[in-house]
Amino acid sequence: MVDLTRRGFLGCVGAGAVGLLTRPAATVDAWAAPAGMPGVMGADGLAPPTAPLARFWAVASAGQAGCSSCHADAGFDSTRSHAHAPGAVQCQLCAHQCVLGPGERGRCRARQNVDGKLHSLVYGRPVTEHLDPIEKKPFFHFLPGAAAYSLATVGCPLRCRFCQNWQISQARPEDYPVPFVSAADMAGRARDATAPVIAFTYNEPTVFCEYLIDVATAARQQGIRPVLVSCGYMNEAPLTEMLAVLDAVKIDLKGFRPAFYRDVSAARLEPVLRSIGQVARSGRHLELVNLVVPSLNDDAVDLAELCRWVAGELGPDVPLHFTRFHPDYQLAQLPPTPVATLERAWDTARAAGLHYAYVGNVPGHPGSHTYCPKCAGLCLERRGVLLARNLLLNGCCPRCGTRLAGVWA
Secondary structure, eight states: OOOOOOTTHHHHHOTTSSOOOOOOOOSSOTTSOOTTSOOOOOTTSOOOTTSOBOSSEEEGGGTOSOGGGTSOGGGOOTTSOOOOOTTOEEEOSBTTOOEEOTTOBOTTSSEEEETTEEEESOTTOOSEEEEEEGGGTTOSSBSTTOEEEEEEOSOOSOOOTTOTTHHHHTOOGGGSOOOOOOHHHHHHHHHHTTOSEEEEOSSOGGGGHHHHHHHHHHHHTTTOEEEEEEOOOBOHHHHHHHHTTOSEEEEEOOOSOHHHHHHHHSSOSHHHHHHHHHHHHHTOEEEEEEEEOTTTTOOHHHHHHHHHHIIIIIOTTSOEEEEEOOOOGGGTTSOOOOHHHHHHHHHHHHHTTOSOEEEESOTTOGGGSEEOTTTOOEEEEEETTEEEEEOOBTTBOTTTOOBOSSBOO
C-alpha cells in the first residue's frame, strides 16, 4: 500500500490522534490479474484487455463527439470537412473532453482508448487509504467529529502547480501497481474501521467515477455516508450520477480569474462554477475552499468578487474556507500565505453576507471555529483539523436557539 498523505498532517493533529491504515503491498506479481477480476496496467503501460470499460464517452468517427468541445475557435474551420482517425473516441467525463486515438490516454492519464473503446485504468485500484477526521477535508458543517475512511487512485484532469498530492494526482497507473479491490470490499473496509463516512479525496475522484459510484452505492447499503472532495471539473451528466449516491461535496474554487485557472491549473474557471451551481441545486451538502496563493490569487478585488458570487449565486449558508498555502511542488519558491491575507478574506466574506467563513491551515486561529450567524455565539470549536467542542443542541446555537445550516446527525 502506498503511504501518501498531505504533508504536515501528522504534525497538525499530533501523534496517535488519528489512525493511519496501512496494508502490505501485494506479495504476488503486481502485474498479474487476480482471477475473475480486472487486470492491472501492463508493464508496457498499455491497458490489458480485462481493464473495465469506462462510461461517459462517444465514438468520434461516428459523429457523436462535438467538434467545438475539442477544437479552439481560432484553430478550427467549421466550413471544411474533418475526419477523425479510425477508432477515435471522445471522453465526456470532464470539461477537457479529450479526443483520443487508439492507444492514447486522456489528460488525466486514467482513461485510455483501447481498440476504439474507452477503458478505465484505475477502477478498483486505490493507491492510498486513510482514516481521517472529517474536518480535514475540510467539512465543517457535515457530521462534525466523524471519522472518514478516505481513498484515492492516481490521476487528475488538472495540473495545479501548487498541488500537495502531486505524487498521486500527476502519476500514471503503472507508477503504483496495486491489487484490485472490489467496490463491496472497499465499503467493507470502511465498515470495519467503524467510519460513518467514506470520502473520495486526495486526487480528483472524478477520474475514477465508475468506481466511486459503485463504492458509494455499496457503502450506503451499509449506512455509511459517501462524500466527495473535488476540483469540480466534471461534466453535468457524470456529476448528476455521482450526486445520486453522495451525501456531501466539497469543491475547490481555486480562484476567480480565468487566467489563474489557465496559467496555474491548465484548466478553465467556467466548468467549475457550473459544477458548484449544480451541486447547490441538487440539495446535497456543499462546502467550498479557496486556497489563497500569494501573488497569484490573493488580490483583494478578486477575493471580494468571489465572495459576492458565492453569496449571490449560492446564498449565505454555504461554508467558504480560505486556506493557507504552503510552498510545494512547482511553487516551492513562494512564501506561505500571510495570516493577515486570510483574515482580510475572512472579513470580506462576512461583509458580503456569508454566514460561515473560515480561516484554514492556521491552527488555533479563531477563524477556524463556527459561530452563530445571529448572536455570534461559539457553536463549534476546533484545534487544527480536530473538533475540540461541539456545543450545538440538535443543530442549534446553545445561546439563542438559531438553527445552523448543515448536517449535524
